[in-house]
Amino acid sequence: MISVKNVHFSYNKETHAIRGVSFDIPKGQWVSIIGHNGSGKSTLSKLLNGLVRANKGEITIDGEVINDDTINSIRKKVGIVFQNPDNQFIGVTVKHDIAFGLENRCIERTKMMEIIEEYAKKVEMEKFLKAEPSKLSGGQKQRVAIAGVLATNPEIIIFDEATSMLDPEGVNEITSLIESLKGEKTIITITHDLDLAKKSDRVLVLNEGHLVSDDTPSETFKKIDILTESKLDIPFNLKVYNLALNDEKINNKKELMDVLWELSLKK
Ligand SMILES: Nc1ncnc2c1ncn2[C@@H]1O[C@H](COP(=O)(O)OP(=O)(O)OP(=O)(O)O)[C@@H](O)[C@H]1O
Numbered sequence: 001m002i003s004v005k006n007v008h009f010s011y012n013k014e015t016h017a018i019r020g021v022s023f024d025i026p027k028g029q030w031v032s033i034i035g036h037n038g039s040g041k042s043t044l045s046k047l048l049n050g051l052v053r054a055n056k057g058e059i060t061i062d063g064e065v066i067n068d069d070t071i072n073s074i075r076k077k078v079g080i081v082f083q084n085p086d087n088q089f090i091g092v093t094v095k096h097d098i099a100f101g102l103e104n105r106c107i108e109r110t111k112m113m114e115i116i117e118e119y120a121k122k123v124e125m126e127k128f129l130k131a132e133p134s135k136l137s138g139g140q141k142q143r144v145a146i147a148g149v150l151a152t153n154p155e156i157i158i159f160d161e162a163t164s165m166l167d168p169e170g171v172n173e174i175t176s177l178i179e180s181l182k183g184e185k186t187i188i189t190i191t192h193d194l195d196l197a198k199k200s201d202r203v204l205v206l207n208e209g210h211l212v213s214d215d216t217p218s219e220t221f222k223k224i225d226i227l228t229e230s231k232l233d234i235p236f237n238l239k240v241y242n243l244a245l246n247d248e249k250i251n252n253k254k255e256l257m258d259v260l261w262e263l264s265l266k267k
């Protein structure tokens, strides 16, 4: 569904944000992208829907190479819930905002209202349809932004830190929503939340624009050196695992480690 081949991108002479990144994502897979601030995650998401164009290399989405001729079709296929929801609001009310992406798709008015209500309900914002987006809280804005993108029904959905402003309950709700899309949509979650990354099928690690790891969550979080070099935190359970590994006093270490490892991978 997504094929990225040796892609480079610079905003200007100083910032070479993406450096020779390659990966393929099959249809229906859920991939998380992790990396420290400024490592190139949001830039990569913008490259995937053609918001910025690669200086070198090629990106293919659902069989179409991104270029001037395919850009309109690509934008329909790749929906992004942006990191800062304020950048996403255009409507006067929440209703208008969710409707925005649907407007140029020739959807009949009653059908459009049904879709808006369905997705507002999914993110528990149905009571706010008449509210002004600028007056919502950060978490409420993120919920509306998610509804807006889901309503357009893209094949690929990129969630760029889409739960960063949500309370723990909200994070759980949106995580369940993402999980419910699994298999049906191709999903990319850009996140600093390692518990969310753990739930995905695969994890890509970016460091200074380089792709430094592409593996299952289980294998990724074993790569302590790469994670540390990439200035990333190590999941708590894994810290305990390493502690036990280096503690000579623990008897039956193997058993203990197996239990801890299982615990750290529990979904
Ligand atoms: N519009 C822009 N113009 C110039 N440089 C930019 C622009 N946007 C991002 N950059 C630079 O590109 C690099 C990658 O930024 P990017 O936003 O992709 O990082 P990120 O991994 O998403 O970080 P974060 O975790 O903070 O969201 C950084 O060095 C950043 O300063």
Ligand SMILES: [Mg+2]
Pocket: 041, 042, 043, 083, 160
């Ligand atoms: Mg970002």
